[in-house]
Amino acid sequence: MAKEVTLDCMGEACPVPLIKTEKALEKLEKGDVLVVQIDHSCAMKNVPEWARKQGHNVEIEEVDDGEWELFIEKV
Amino acid sequence: MKFFDKLKNNENYKKWFKDAFPYVVGALLLSFFQIVTFASTGNPWGVSGVLANWGAWLFRAVGGSVDNWYYFSTPGAQATLQRGVLMDPGSWRNIGIIVGALLATLLASGFKIKKIKSGKQVVAAVLGGLLMGYGARIAAGCNIGALYSGISSLSVSGWVFGLFLLGGAIVGSKLLTKFFL
Numbered sequence: 368m369a370k371e372v373t374l375d376c377m378g379e380a381c382p383v384p385l386i387k388t389e390k391a392l393e394k395l396e397k398g399d400v401l402v403v404q405i406d407h408s409c410a411m412k413n414v415p416e417w418a419r420k421q422g423h424n425v426e427i428e429e430v431d432d433g434e435w436e437l438f439i440e441k442v
Numbered sequence: 443m444k445f446f447d448k449l450k451n452n453e454n455y456k457k458w459f460k461d462a463f464p465y466v467v468g469a470l471l472l473s474f475f476q477i478v479t480f481a482s483t484g485n486p487w488g489v490s491g492v493l494a495n496w497g498a499w500l501f502r503a504v505g506g507s508v509d510n511w512y513y514f515s516t517p518g519a520q521a522t523l524q525r526g527v528l529m530d531p532g533s534w535r536n537i538g539i540i541v542g543a544l545l546a547t548l549l550a551s552g553f554k555i556k557k558i559k560s561g562k563q564v565v566a567a568v569l570g571g572l573l574m575g576y577g578a579r580i581a582a583g584c585n586i587g588a589l590y591s592g593i594s595s596l597s598v599s600g601w602v603f604g605l606f607l608l609g610g611a612i613v614g615s616k617l618l619t620k621f622f623l
Contacts, residue, residue: 378559382615386623408552412462433547433554 369398376405377434384410385417388439392423395441403437411435450551459549476594483531486595488587489539490578492532498523513579566622 592600
């Protein structure tokens with residue numbers, strides 16, 4: 368069963384969200400989804416960019432003004 | 443509110459205000475305005491030196507004097523301080539950065555007052571700010587004045603600064619992953 372894990376990166380500035388995401392994804396299995404909560408617009412550039420470069424499926428949802436949820440499916 | 447709902451999904455709005463510009467566009471704009479800055483003020487772009495002057499003006503405003511400080515002892519520094527904030531191109535530029543950044547985040551409807559997560563974050567921010575400020579003044583420039591303006595003025599010092607900046611960044615990120623994650 369694929370599982371979904373939430374990673375709280377609220378209030379964190381670069382490069383913390385990216386490093387946290389890298390570490391959290393390492394622990395997951397293929398097909399698992401990592402939901403990263405981010406409120407730092409610069410991280411919304413480098414985290415999806417890194418994840419897509421790794422080949423993962425990435426979807427972005429804007430939950431509020433300046434708040435996003437990043438859905439990363441590990442491939 | 444229908445107008446804003448429509449605007450939110452407008453392609454041009456997304457392209458110009460919502461989504462981040464590509465890095466190359468940013469680089470071209472920075473280069474262009476570096477030339478404009480150099481041509482119009484006679485000095486390349488700098489940020490942190492201006493902040494030191496703001497500190498001096500603030501200190502003067504509360505009755506202090508920096509006239510005998512080594513840092514402000516040069517005729518150039520004295521002249522800048524005498525002319526005041528309103529006649530200082532660097533001050534206008536820094537105010538522009540702050541106002542511009544606020545405007546950009548408001549136009550993207552991305553403005554948010556963030557919560558402080560932990561005491562650790564406060565300590566790191568204060569300590570980091572002090573170290574950066576102190577380092578920038580000791581090195582006579584930050585990554586803008588010393589690195590970016592140095593290199594674009596074809597000065598070797600910019601490259602030397604960059605080399606040590608890279609070393610600092612490597613050590614800094616190792617410390618970050620060790621103590622913060």
